[in-house]
Amino acid sequence: MIRRIAAVAIRRDSAAQQGSVEDQVYSELRDRFMSGVYLPGEVLTLRNLAANLGVSPMPVRQAVRCLIVEGALEMLPNRTMQVPRMTRDRLAELLSVRRALEGLATEAACRVVTPRQILAIEKIHALSHKAFESGEMRRSLVMNQRFHFALYEAAQSSVLMPMIQGLWLQAGPFMHLALSSTAGMRWDGTHHLELLQALRDGDPTEARLAIERDINKTAEALLVTPHFAAGRTEAPERRVARG
Amino acid sequence: MIRRIAAVAIRRDSAAQQGSVEDQVYSELRDRFMSGVYLPGEVLTLRNLAANLGVSPMPVRQAVRCLIVEGALEMLPNRTMQVPRMTRDRLAELLSVRRALEGLATEAACRVVTPRQILAIEKIHALSHKAFESGEMRRSLVMNQRFHFALYEAAQSSVLMPMIQGLWLQAGPFMHLALSSTAGMRWDGTHHLELLQALRDGDPTEARLAIERDINKTAEALLVTPHFAAGRTEAPERRVARG
DNA sequence: GGGAAAAGACTGTGATCACAGTAGGTGCTT
DNA sequence: AAGCACCTACTGTGATCACAGTCTTTTCCC
Structure with missing residues (x-):
């Protein structure tokens, strides 16, 4: 089930946005992470992200890999990607x-x-x-x-x-x-x-x-916030990605 | 001109090397960078690296992107990749x-x-x-x-x-x-x-x-070493990648 | 012979397809 | 009605092809 809530084109902001599509995707995803668009524990998929950004899965793959290396995203043993919970x-x-x-x-x-x-x-x-x-x-x-x-x-x-x-x-x-x-x-x-x-x-x-x-x-x-994950044995509560 | 000096298969070390090909490529490249296999100023290309590692260019692309994000590799405006010089x-x-x-x-x-x-x-x-x-x-x-x-x-x-x-x-x-x-x-x-x-x-x-x-x-x-690049206007001296 | 233009090789990038593995849902069987 | 098996949908991964650049080399003309 592919839910395209709002397939916002990646080139929306700043008319003369330059660089490769991948650079734009990477930059956009960074902004979203820093702005709290995605919540801890949320599960993201390549194709959903691609559809949501209005681009093909290809540039998203590389951008997402970079985010994983930076620790902004986590890859579970199941090969699914989720926003890391915080302890x-x-x-x-x-x-x-x-x-x-x-x-x-x-x-x-x-x-x-x-x-x-x-x-x-x-x-x-x-x-x-x-x-x-x-x-x-x-x-x-x-x-x-x-x-x-x-x-x-x-x-x-x-x-x-x-x-x-x-x-x-x-x-x-x-x-x-x-x-x-x-x-x-x-x-x-x-x-x-x-x-x-x-x-x-x-x-x-x-x-x-x-x-x-x-x-x-x-x-x-x-x-002092009560939002911490208890550990590795926390409840699933897997939020489905919105895009 | 593709020079295959030694197309070493990536799975050479440790028989039960696990994980995706990309993970192995990434890990191998990290080791090589830390071991000084590649010299500052050296120019690397995807296809040469892929041929040298004995894999297709695809996994190398993503591994290399990650290295660029980490600052281990540099992408010039010409879209060519080189090992950063040190100042x-x-x-x-x-x-x-x-x-x-x-x-x-x-x-x-x-x-x-x-x-x-x-x-x-x-x-x-x-x-x-x-x-x-x-x-x-x-x-x-x-x-x-x-x-x-x-x-x-x-x-x-x-x-x-x-x-x-x-x-x-x-x-x-x-x-x-x-x-x-x-x-x-x-x-x-x-x-x-x-x-x-x-x-x-x-x-x-x-x-x-x-x-x-x-x-x-x-x-x-x-x-005290004399190996520093003078700045952004240094001589080209572009070493061709060996693989 | 020297310089400009064109042709060639090679670059990273993006799209598309195939594949193996997994998760979840559905229907059948007991 | 409960449990198991199958099946569908979907996941990330890798390969291959096409394309638009850049850089080098060759070739042609003045």
Whole structure:
């Protein structure tokens, strides 16, 4: 049974989308994972994804393989692919590595960031804060992500950036599942403001500490959610992919 | 012109090699990159690789895409694939991230490592040292890698291990190019011994410092080599793939 | 003889088909 | 009515072909 709910053509966004079809598929799927389109435990199939993206299965195969290598997708022994469930241990590890890598990136960024970039980051923070105040949690999460990535991009590191993206990619589905509801989420942008001040002062160490505090805050919010998988023996609850 | 120098079947090693052909190809290519089979700047093509591995181009395509995502391979604007050249900046970044991640893994390993595992690591160190003494640099490098990975594997982290492997994968071709000659390489296993002592003492902080010192030592040895690419405007010098 | 143009080889990419294995559903048998 | 077997639908995987580029080489003309 092939359910084509909305066969959105992959070229929808940005008229002059360039690159091969596979690159577009890969990019689109990355965005979807980071945006929480797919939920932990959800089962995806090549042909459904292809139909949903409006492309042939071929480019999807390779994009999906890459996502598996990155840990954003899991291949079960049955050869079926599913969005990995999250365990408390795994989340703690991800956050630990985030602290290390994003701390490094923040230090590097602080040393070379331009006033113009700082302004852009401030702007993104304002948007995130505004979205949070109006209860648009989804949008606030996305803007928060943009805030972090705008910062790390200033570091201009071709090593750190892909690794950090990989971490967000792995945590994406779970983060959106756990935080997209307003319940129990009392976020304040204190650490973001501290970071911005450190950037203006050109104080890498303080900037690093601010980011680490921000990640710790996220950790506190995430680790209390009841969304964790109990282990390898959890109930099936296999969600069928929507596309 | 298809040059089949040695069309080695992919199933050569270990009779009961399991998994799909693509998994085997991917695994084999990873090993080759980490072993320095391919040199920085070398150009690889799908069909040559496929012929060399004795498989059809199809599985190679996907494996190669994954390697590109991991940063082990580069795709030029011409759509040709080449082993990335190394720059001093990039190497410094890789080593910086290695310090952070392998430090983390070492701490974690130190907390859960068993005496039996410590013995195994000691054994590997002895082999590495012995190979170095007899001038077998290639073998010494491989054993050194096994030493590190045996340590990190003790940490049992499904997050850290793949990331660290990715780092070694990116640095692999350059490391072997720079260090496989005995010239200018005066390695001593002091830091390895310090690490082993810290493991026995159950002192995570000291273990972490020992690994960091070890990586710093490697950094010193690597950063003085004259093998760096000058930048984006370097001479072509495109080595043709051997397969 | 030198330079421009065309022909050739070879590249990655995408589509389509065949295949083996699995999961789930249906119908028959006991 | 319950249990078992078969059968259908669907999964990822691999192979093969066609195609549009690029790069090299050859060939023709000035």
